[in-house]
Amino acid sequence: MSLSAVMGIKLSGMQAQQTRATATANNIANAMTPRYDRLETDFYSGDAGGVRASVSPSGAATFDAGSNVDPAQEVVSLIESEIGFKANASAFETGADMWDVLLSIKRD
Structure with a gap:
């Protein structure tokens, strides 16, 4: 697998x-909106590696006085997103550093 594929x-x-x-x-913004159906994110493998995300309504029961959003669940989801983003960003930065090393070797 090439370095550019890993970065992709x-x-x-x-x-x-x-x-x-x-x-x-x-x-979170629509937690108090009547009859709001929370959005769920599903992850799928990409064709050439990687991942893609798809967002769709949960389909769970909604309420006249509010939504089906659980704030605690949303906070956990946000923390998981942050951790996942940071992990991918760290690996991406490592790949960029490797490109820099390869370019400096090529110039010398």
């Missing part, structure tokens, strides 16, 4: 976690 996989991971964080923020 990590980039797709960061984008998927960003999608998840956006859906979670939307859930």
Whole structure:
């Protein structure tokens, strides 16, 4: 697997976690909206490696006086998104550092 492919996989991971964080923020913002159906994020393997995220309504029962959003669950989801994003970003930065080393070797 090439270095650029690895970096592409990590980039797709960061984008998927960003999608998840956006859906979670939307859930938190609409927690008190009557009949709001919380959004769920599903992750799928990409064709050439990596991951992609898909957001859809949960389909769970909603309420006239509020939504089906559990704030504690949303906070956990946000923390998981942060950890996943940081892990992918760290690996991406390592790949970028490796590119720098390869370029300096090539110049010398």
